[in-house]
Amino acid sequence: MNLRKGPGTSYSKIRQLNKPESYVVWAEKDGWLNLGDEQWVKDDPSYVKLSKKSTVDSSIVGKRVVSKVNNLRFYDAPSWRNKDVAGSVDTGLGFTIDAKVNVNGSPQYKVHNSKGKTYYIKTSEAYVYVVK
Template identity: 70%
Template sequence: MRQLNKPEAYQVWEEKDGWLNLGGEQWVKYNPAYIRFEKQESVNPIVGKRVGSKVDNLRFYDTPSWQDSAVAGTVDSGEGFTIDEKVSVNGSPQFKVHNSKGRTYYMTASEAFVYVK
């Protein structure tokens, strides 16, 4: 448990049952007497949704790349990440994503290999 200090500002990834998710498993109780929460409508409706793999051994990357040297690991069918944004890498779409620990990765956005929910 930790205390947030007055000048600190955070991006809120999710609002649920009076709690604000600051990334990963970090949650803070929303009390308007102490916290100013400015909701901004997402420009992209996929932001914050989950992308899951339709196949086993789908590669994900440390950087926006398709190169073998950038491969961070693989996910199996049903596994995935939370979407931060959609990007174009050499003309092909990737999702910039993060895992439950807040670590950023990139993976294909091709509907042949992934689904969004």
């Protein structure tokens, strides 16, 4: 299942989505689902299980997640793999939260930096806190 830059196959492919990734759907258009930040996937029931319930914890969206430790890794994709590590943040630094996603049974925050670039970071309170 391809993640695309717009609602149609004419838009460029961003990357491949794999099981068991899960996302919040922000909008639907012409049979396509928007996963935020101009990321779209075809609403194909043979690949996509769409649950029409509110799974977004709106109490965290727009808030900052801040690292409690030095060298906390963050990722380019919803992943725990070393090859997807984008960098690390030190104590007191963080990102703005867009959503909470499930990655192989463990949660990550989908976040963005001040330039709008999307990343993923762990949610464990041992490593991060959310600024209320």
